[in-house]
Amino acid sequence: MGLVLLVVIWLITFISAYFFIAKTWWLPVGASAAAAGIDHHFATTYLLMGVVFVAAQVILGLFAWQYRQRTATTPEAYYSHGNNKLEITWTILTLVLFVGLNFMSSSIWASERFRPAISNAVQVEVTGMQFQWYFRYPGPDGNFGATKPQLQDPSGGGEAALGLDPADPASKDDIVAGTMYVPVNREIEVILRAEDVIHSFFIPAMRFKQDAVPGLAIHLHFTPIATGDYEIACSQLCGLGHYKMHGILRVVSQEEFDKWLAAREAEKQ
């Protein structure tokens, strides 16, 4: 029975580890300035934890087999209540490993979340509602116009869905889109809102995720470094259509972005 257990535990361990090592399923290709650092730290954590995982399981299987009761005459078990030196060593080692890992990643977290967006970042207000994302750009005046919940009408398209107040002069040049256009290699400041329930704005390729909470406007930033289309998902359970609440982030060159914005402004006038 000890041998069966050893084989089963080792097989489970090696098969599990194989798919991690072969990277059969892995993080999606990163396309933001932060992705490299995050992925590197993921790989570090993964390597250290992987070693602990394999070592602990291998020892468990080995001990189960090696210290099985063979016959009635097997010598008695070793009488010991433990070893304080080993306990202390073990405690200190894990403490250093775990808390050390944490401090290693703290500078990435700080640059992602402590630092506000730079002043010339491209501002996009992202609003989640059941089950759609809307993207609003402030227009040439650089100011977002006022919105009023009383004016919200989801059946009337983007601007009406957000309840954009036509009486506010700042709202005149606001652009509301269903696809998120951004220029490549520019920092994007996301202002995240939700109208009804909590949603979560997740762009896997950008290593970007943040809940959109009703009543809060959350400011965050990311910098796309490769052009292309990237999928946006909702990652917080928001109701029956949660699985289909998705969108597209379209990263284009600065010229294309300006052209697109100008065309949308012209449409609006």
Add this chain to the structure above:
Amino acid sequence: MATGEFAARAVHAHAAPTSWIRKYVFSLDHKVIGIQYFFLALTAVFVGMFLSLLMRIHLIWPAASLPLLGDIKPETYLTLLTMHGTIMVFFVLTTAPQGGFGNYFLPIQIGAPDMAFPVLNMLSFWVTALAFFVMIAAFFVVGGAPLHGWTGYPPLSALPAAGPGEGLGADLWVISIALFCLGALMSALNFITTTLDMRAKGMTLMRMPLTCWAWFITAILGLLAFGVLLSAGILLLLDRNAGTSFFVPLVTINGQLTGHKGGSPLLWQHLFWFFGHPEVYIAILPAMGLCSQLLSVFSRKPIFGYKAMVYAMLSIGFLGFMVWGHHMFMSGMSPYTAFAFSVMTMAIGVPSAIKTFNWLGTIWRGRIRFTSPMLFALGFVSLFISGGISGPFLAQPVLDIQLHDTYFVVGHFHLIMGVASIFGIFAATYYWFPKMFGRMMNEGMARWHFFITLIGTYAIFMPMHYLGMAGHLRRYSQLTELNYLHGLVPLQQFMTYAAFVTIAGQFIFLFNLFWSMKFGKKAADNPWEATTLEWTTATPPPHDNFGGHIPVVYNGPYEYSVPGAPRDFIMQTDPATVKAH
């Protein structure tokens, strides 16, 4: 102390009941109540498992129509996951290890005739049972059961207009949880008092089996955590029905104002996770205590580092209240607090690692007997390692950016909080069944059950980590909408097939359980040659546990293979003593 002790005994002694109702239904006997809790959890676990089977079927055959149930719509899928999570966490993982086995064996293991408050004990069970009926009733009301997930984040959970099932079904869900909290609070008081006041002579705290320490610490966690959830549940009920706005700011649903304003959705998350994280330890601590015990019993060796185990459990309990924010790194909470919570969370990994080290140290140079409880205890250690190792990923906010709300999290908590705890419950069942029902369970069936369950659960939950790394979000009823999910469908199929096999394996257990009650081999009083007090009394134990006498304890709980002793174990009550450690 001694006088107080005996006064307490006199007060709590109660005569054996004679009527059937008082004996088996409204019983004051902790042993009957423990069995009642056990069967409540057994019912709940099969309901919860059935719901998960439907989810797995729907994920890979979304168009499949099921007999009796019909089509599974997206909202039905969310209802299934909500009820699966709620039933499993509350009515299985909290109910069986503590309410079931804790109730039955804590008094016996410390040498007490019953729990400190037998009437309160009976009330705890019946309130919990009522909570379960209310929860199940949510399926049958207009609109059906809620879809807001077991975490019930408002505004989704607070607004009837936010989705199907958010009407009466959601009210029943909240009421059920509030009732459950009441039951758990009463039970926690009982466990704490019993442990502190009812120990037999010589049963010092540091001579208690680790199971008793685990139940004691779990009860303290329960006392501090369930009160908070109860308050949060009442506030949510008020938001839903009395027009208050504790958790709901000014929001519109489909363009319509809801009449709420000024509330904070994050307040719920703080209150919920202040309960929710200790709850993880409420589920796993009893399994830790029990598996420590079993590794020692069946390796015929003292536990490696008894005191380190006690201190590790105490620090897990203490730190467990300081880490709830790691569920909220992406919630909109201050990123500075995220950093603090992250450090605390990494720190709580340390006592968990110490325990693993000591488990390995316990079997090291042992003389292992591969009984069914031992197999499940070893399986528990393996699952605890596997489920624990993903913790340091999720504990770091930087990595949580990618992994939060993905299947990586689902894999993590299912392995450690779900399956590892369930292995604890299985181990407890196989270990104590002889004492509870007077017969042995069938070892052959138990081995099949063990290997199917071990391999099966790994096959279900390990691939979830791969899915999560690839960005596969949880709580998605269909995999058709996001393009990057398409390539992951084969893994989902594999997991569903694994679930079929694993679930089939559980019927071996069910069959073995009932078959053995009737046809199992008659059990001796101490079939495992273990040292703790439950093995000194008759099988099954008499109404007052020890048949009129009160045991006196001379030894620690893990005196195995003591050099020079006549046999390889020394009972706790054995006066021919080794030096107490």
